[in-house]
Amino acid sequence: MTATIRPRRSALYMPGSNARALEKAKTLDVDCLLLDLEDAVAPDAKDLARTQISEAIAAGGYGDREVVIRINALDTPWGETDLQAAIQACPDAILVPKVNSAADLQRVAHMLSLQKAPAALRLWAMMETPEAMLNAGAIGACGRDPEVRLDCFVMGTNDLAKETRARLSPGRAAMMPWLMTCVAAARAGGIDILDGVYNAFQDEEGFAAECAQGADMGMDGKTLIHPKQLAPCHDAFSPSEAEIQWARRINDAFELPENAGKGAIQVDGKMVERLHAEMGKRVIAIADAIAARG
Template identity: 45%
Template sequence: MSEFFVDNTARPRRSLLSVPAINLRALQKLSSLTCDGAIFDLEDSVAPEVKDEARDNLLSVFRETPLVNREAIIRINPLSTTAGRKDVDAVLSCLPHAVLLPKVEQPSDVHELADLLDEADAPEGMQIWAMIETPRGILNAAAIAEAAHTTGSRLGAFVVGLNDLRKDTRVPARPGRTYLVPWLMQVVLAARAYGLDVIDSVSNDFRDLDAFATECEQGRDMGFDGKMLIHPAQIEAANAAFAPDEAALAEARETIAAFAKPESVGLNVINMNGRMIERLHVTGAERLVAIAGIIAARKAENQ
């Protein structure tokens, strides 16, 4: 079974590879890949007639070849469907780090799943991630994010889904995602307002890796923590784009060291190289350094 992370503030989520749970061969290969986590998909990529087989695949993989030191997320079907209820039973058998709930449009969607997990005594560390992928979901992003501050909500992250959003809004797929950027930023803002991580949408053309790398850089600059992927070929570019910047990392270490000095004890603001730095920046600096440490440790293990 998966092991839960102790510190939720220090999880690299640069690359989250979505794999259809019906594809047993792909599931078994996950342990050899360098993505930060895997989204085991029981929803759109699995046809109705083989969903039972897909659930059986997950039980086998979680038992025999679990991900080590990386996040495992299971995307279920909507709870309004029979498939969704069966998926929750599979989740409780597999015990992933998180459950990804599709088409979240209101806080009650999150609370309903949280109640089911609580009733089944699921581990407290098991999170709920919300797919924001409909016009109503975008409009209600802040209200949904606020659900994270409700006792027992389990909400930990947003994942943007642009394919459904494009379909519903009739905005075509164009390079640069020009007309989608305002909505993407709205989701980022809502997530940050309530302390959630936020993951950028998939890029459907996995053959054009240059365009994908550009989209990763755009997502990073918009404030996303990482990207949902559909092919292993996309892992390297996502890991590179969303990795801590070396200059930012050096500044983070300097900030931590500066506030640790005896003369800085009790001070909320200090002068660091001619710039005024507030103590509140230490938390972010510590998170960045912790994430960089995890990434470096994984890289050393794979060499």
């Protein structure tokens, strides 16, 4: 379960086989870097990508960006070697693809335990298969098990469309039941969830609309395939100044001595409950974390 609130508005995939991209990532205004060994890397470049990612993390320079390595699935020829290298590199998290069940994450977590991986090393789970959609609740529940280390869901909408034959049309009507199921499963497990990629990175209007949709659904951020998507993504997933000020007013009001025992009060002519104060605390924490990043 996420222990510290940190912004995860943007998570940019960077192919591990591209050394220039790994270096450029150190200069980008991005919350999370997904250093990829899987889909973005050709089979004959897997070994190179693994070495370059390990060397890049060892060299440092990524600042307060959250660094995540996406490995290949364990049932591929590269999966176990990827996992060993990722444990040794010790990023912030390892992104596990093709998670079909809680047992898949428990298996990876067990391997981390055998290797005595630091407790700070977390697991993220790609939600991208029909089985994952059917087992979302059980997978999300791993977030409540400290032994599993699960911290975040990442929606793999391209693979999900491929496996289910559902169309990725504007508005994502066919995807909506699965997306919202995974949001609910993530929240039940106390973890974050990131929306899938938007493939047409030149379509700024369509991308902005899908970011806004993801934010409305309760996603914490979105996975990206190009740096030009960063600014509109941050606009959509950052709390507005009005939201921040409203959250502060609610919290300030509930902290007044005369409101200490009340479950509901009036603020600016509106009835608010303590649950709104709790929601507001997260808004404030996210805003403060974003501001701290500069």
